[in-house]
Amino acid sequence: MEHHNVSSIIIGKNNKMIKFRVRQMTINDVNTVLEIWAKNNLHEGTQTIQSFMIQDPEGFIVAEQIFDDDEDEKPKNDGETMTNNGENDQNSTPVIGMCVGIFVHPTIAFIGLYGVQPELHGHGIGIAMWKRMMDHIGSLNAGLYAVPEHLTMYRDRAGFQNPDDRMLIIYESDQDDHLNVDILVNSIPETKIHLITTEWYNKVIDYDAHVHGYIRAKLLPHVFNEEGSAAFVASNMTGEKIFGYGCIRTNNIGKAMIGPLYADNDAIAELLMHYLFGRLSTQFAKGLLYMTLDSNPGGERIAEKLALKQQEKIQRFFRGQPYDGADWDRVYCIHSPNFSLL
Ligand SMILES: CC(C)(COP(=O)(O)OP(=O)(O)OC[C@H]1O[C@@H](n2cnc3c(N)ncnc32)[C@H](O)[C@@H]1OP(=O)(O)O)[C@@H](O)C(=O)NCCC(=O)NCCS
Known part of the structure; x- marks a missing residue:
């Protein structure tokens, strides 16, 4: 009725x-x-x-x-x-x-x-x-992550017929799990790490645009300012060249959640994580959530190095052509499983 x-x-x-x-x-x-x-x-x-x-x-x-x-x-x-x-x-x-x-x-x-x-x-x-x-x-075109129980609903009934080549791999840790945070890279010659403050916004937005293939200038300042989160950028010594950036936040079940984490290589991604772990206000209260795409083996290497447990793999589907404009090699952790193309 x-x-x-x-x-x-x-x-x-x-x-x-x-x-x-x-x-x-x-x-x-x-x-x-x-x-x-x-x-x-x-x-x-x-x-x-x-x-x-x-x-x-x-x-x-x-x-x-x-x-x-x-x-x-x-x-x-x-x-x-x-x-x-x-x-x-x-x-x-x-x-x-x-x-x-x-x-x-x-x-x-x-x-x-x-x-x-x-x-x-x-x-x-x-x-x-x-x-x-x-x-x-x-x-217009649209994408989504389809949890296995609803995959056929999205694909066969909702019109999301085009699978992406990439799978999302979800890694997690629980409250009492030991994570090998100490073995992450903790310094790189000629590389500095900075908190993302307003003077960094333009450079980080520009780096993000090269990874995504489009500009996220309206969104990102809000992301860097989320309450209880931390955001860091890696640069050369003069700050002119950006090598990557990353954010960590708390989630709806009290776990820490990394993302986005975009970097030029594994060492930069690890270095950013080393700093992110140190700054989260409620550090690892109930564990860590880490979501990487299988298109960058570096993301999986770091998860294994940390001793995170692989929970599940989730497929992406699109109504039209799967999005292919990103620099996937630089994606270590996606921004969000609900709102972000990567
Ligand atoms: C998925 C979910 C939101 C659907 O909501 P719901 O209120 O239970 O679904 P409805 O009662 O409206 O579904 C009615 C019918 O429409 C279908 N349907 C629901 N959403 C649909 C969609 N997006 N496209 C096509 N069909 C859909 C259902 O399969 C059902 O079909 P049936 O009558 O043949 O069984 C709900 O089951 C849920 O919260 N699941 C857990 C969370 C989750 O897994 N979310 C998806 C993450 S990817």
């Missing part, structure tokens, strides 16, 4: 009716969105959504539960929920699912963060958000 943009679904043995509407995501929804993502056992940085939302806000979609005025279960304070640490979170909203498709490239969108509250799977909430998100993308 659909009425004034509100849909109804019937769930559970008691035939409970739930009403929802699909709308654009706001910053106030982010906490709830990250909790739903974690409940589905999927990861994203705690500040990554906020950065990418500035890039293309209309591509961020949520499903919001609608409560009648007399309903007992209406959350107090118009959607107040509890945070992971048990405190009341005034900024949460009654969101039950989300889906994002944004133009990260002038003509190619990237799709991610497609998830619904686990107890509400299979009732049409996901596809309602997906359609709204697809209205935003229109007929």
Whole structure:
């Protein structure tokens, strides 16, 4: 049933009716969105959504539960929920699912963060958000990472028929795992490492543009300023030539997450990681997440050197031609599995 943009679904043995509407995501929804993502056992940085939302806000979609005025279960304070640490979170909203498709490239969108509250799977909430998100993308090309359980849905039903040659390899460590951080390269002659402060922005944005094949000037200053994260650049002694840059952040399940990490070679990537590990505010609280593409063997070499555990390999699919304009050899860790072409 659909009425004034509100849909109804019937769930559970008691035939409970739930009403929802699909709308654009706001910053106030982010906490709830990250909790739903974690409940589905999927990861994203705690500040990554906020950065990418500035890039293309209309591509961020949520499903919001609608409560009648007399309903007992209406959350107090118009959607107040509890945070992971048990405190009341005034900024949460009654969101039950989300889906994002944004133009990260002038003509190619990237799709991610497609998830619904686990107890509400299979009732049409996901596809309602997906359609709204697809209205935003229109007929242009788009890519996504397809988790194995939904690979056929994306490929055979959603029109993402073109597999990319590259696979995403997800490495992880848990709280008590020992990582061989001490054996990473910790200095290179004629190479300096600097925190990415405003005076570095133009040079780093330029380096990033050579890796991506397009300019990300609107996005990157927000990425370098994400709360609780660290960002470093490697340069020659005069600072004129950039050799790579990297960021580390916390994610929605309390792990550290590296990305992007782009570098000219393995030694520079290791050196950047050495500095990144030293600066993360909640260092390795619950482990590390490291996502590399199999197109650069250096990314795998470093993961093995650190003694990270390989979790899974995930295939990328595109609606049109897979994106091939990047300098893949310099990609050691992707920026985001949800919002970024690399
Ligand atoms: C994937 C997910 C978001 C789908 O949401 P959902 O509300 O459970 O799905 P719906 O009830 O709307 O699906 C209704 C139908 O549309 C299909 N469908 C859902 N999304 C679709 C899409 N993007 N394209 C084509 N078909 C789709 C479903 O397979 C289902 O088909 P069926 O009726 O033949 O079984 C949800 O299952 C989920 O949160 N899964 C865990 C997180 C996850 O794995 N996300 C994907 C990461 S790549």
